[in-house]
Amino acid sequence: MNDICLRIHGLNVSYDGHTALKNIYLDIPHRQITAIIGPSGCGKTTLLRSINRLIDLTDGAKIRGEIWLDGHNVMSDREDVTSIRKRIGLISQKPSPLPMSIYDNVAYGPRIHGMRDRKELDKTVRSCLETAGLWTEVKDRLQSPATRLSVGQQQRLCLARSLAVRPEVLLCDEPTSALDPVSSQNIENRLIELKKDYTIVIVTHNIHQAMRLADYVVHLYLGELVEHGPASEVFQRPKQDRTRAYINGTVLTKPRTDVEINLKGKVCPLNFVFAKAALENLEIGQVLKVIVDYPTAITEVPRAMEYDGHKVLGVKQLNETDWEVIIQKRE
Ligand SMILES: Nc1ncnc2c1ncn2[C@@H]1O[C@H](COP(=O)(O)OP(=O)(O)OP(=O)(O)O)[C@@H](O)[C@H]1O
Numbered sequence: 001m002n003d004i005c006l007r008i009h010g011l012n013v014s015y016d017g018h019t020a021l022k023n024i025y026l027d028i029p030h031r032q033i034t035a036i037i038g039p040s041g042c043g044k045t046t047l048l049r050s051i052n053r054l055i056d057l058t059d060g061a062k063i064r065g066e067i068w069l070d071g072h073n074v075m076s077d078r079e080d081v082t083s084i085r086k087r088i089g090l091i092s093q094k095p096s097p098l099p100m101s102i103y104d105n106v107a108y109g110p111r112i113h114g115m116r117d118r119k120e121l122d123k124t125v126r127s128c129l130e131t132a133g134l135w136t137e138v139k140d141r142l143q144s145p146a147t148r149l150s151v152g153q154q155q156r157l158c159l160a161r162s163l164a165v166r167p168e169v170l171l172c173d174e175p176t177s178a179l180d181p182v183s184s185q186n187i188e189n190r191l192i193e194l195k196k197d198y199t200i201v202i203v204t205h206n207i208h209q210a211m212r213l214a215d216y217v218v219h220l221y222l223g224e225l226v227e228h229g230p231a232s233e234v235f236q237r238p239k240q241d242r243t244r245a246y247i248n249g250t251v252l253t254k255p256r257t258d259v260e261i262n263l264k265g266k267v268c269p270l271n272f273v274f275a276k277a278a279l280e281n282l283e284i285g286q287v288l289k290v291i292v293d294y295p296t297a298i299t300e301v302p303r304a305m306e307y308d309g310h311k312v313l314g315v316k317q318l319n320e321t322d323w324e325v326i327i328q329k330r331e
C-alpha cells in the first residue's frame with residue numbers, strides 16, 4: 001500500500017493498568033473507508049480516541065507508541081492538540097449537538113479558528129449542511145435549537161460540524177447505530193461520497209454495513225489486531241480463524257429456516273426482487289434462507305432486506321462461489 005494517510009506504530013493503551021490496546025501496527029489508507037470491526041470491549045473506540053488525542057482527556061489512560069499523519073507524530077508532546085483535532089475529526093456514537101442553534105453548531109468550529117465574516121460563515125454552514133445531506137431539511141429553521149432535531153438529523157449535523165473545520169481525516173464511531181435503516185443509508189451514502197476528499201475510519205458492529213462501505217478492514221479482538229487488509233480479502237478469504245468466526249458469527253444462534261430459495265445465477269437486482277417476493281409469503285418472525293452467488297448480492301441482498309425493515313440474521317460463505325443470507329421477516 002503506497003498511499004498511507006495514518007501510520008500507527010507500536011500503539012499501546014491502558015486504563016488504570018488494564019491493557020486496552022496491545023502493540024498495534026497499522027497503516028490506514030488515504031481517501032478510502034477503513035472499517036474497524038470486533039466485539040464489544042475490544043478497543044475500537046480507544047483506537048479512534050487515540051488517533052485524535054481525545055484519549056488525553058480520560059483519567060487513568062496511559063498511551064505509548066507513535067501515530068504518524070503526514071510526517072507528524074500526533075502522539076508527540078510537541079504537537080498542538082487543537083490543530084491535531086482540527087485535522088482529525090471524530091464523530092461519536094451518540095450525536096452530541098451543542099446547546100445552540102443549528103447554524104451556530106456548524107459555525108462554531110470555523111469561528112474558533114478565526115472565521116468572522118458573516119458571508120463566509122453563511123457559505124460554510126450551507127455547504128457543510130449540504131454535504132452532510134441535511135440542508136433541505138433545515139434551511140428554513142437554521143436558528144432553531146439543534147437539540148430539537150431527530151437523532152438521525154443530529155447525527156448528520158455532527159457530521160456537518162466536523163466538516164466545517166475542513167479536517168483531513170474523519171473518524172466515525174458507530175455513526176448509524178441509533179438510526180433507522182433509511183437514516184443509516186443516508187449516512188452511508190454521505191460517507192461514500194466523502195471518501196473522494198477525506199480519509200474515513202468507521203467503527204461498526206454491523207458486518208453488513210462494513211461489507212457495504214469498507215475498502216479496508218481492521219479486525220480487533222481483546223485489544224489485539226487480529227487481521228487487516230483490503231475488504232474483499234478479509235471478508236471473502238479471511239486469513240485468521242478468529243476473523244472468519246467473527247464474520248460468520250453474525251449468525252448468532254443457528255436459526256430455524258422456514259423457507260429456502262436458491263438464487264444462484266440470478267444477477268442484481270433480480271436476486272433481491274425474488275428474495276422480497278419470497279418474504280411476502282412468510283409470516284412475521286419466519287426465516288428465509290437465500291443462496292446467492294452473484295458477487296454484489298452478498299452486500300446488496302442484505303441491504304435491500306434491511307431497507308425494507310427485515311432483520312438480516314447472517315451472511316455466510318458456503319464455498320468458493322456460494323453465500324447464504326438468512327433473513328427474518330419483520331414487517
Ligand atoms: N475510561 C475508561 N476507563 C477504564 N476502562 C476503560 C475506559 N474506556 C474503555 N475502557 C476499557 O477498555 C476496553 C476497550 O474499550 P473500548 O471502549 O475501546 O471498546 P469498544 O471496542 O469500543 O467497545 P464497544 O463496541 O462496546 O463500544 C474495555 O475493556 C473497556 O472496559
Ligand SMILES: [Mg+2]
Pocket residue numbers: 044045046173
Ligand atoms: Mg466503542
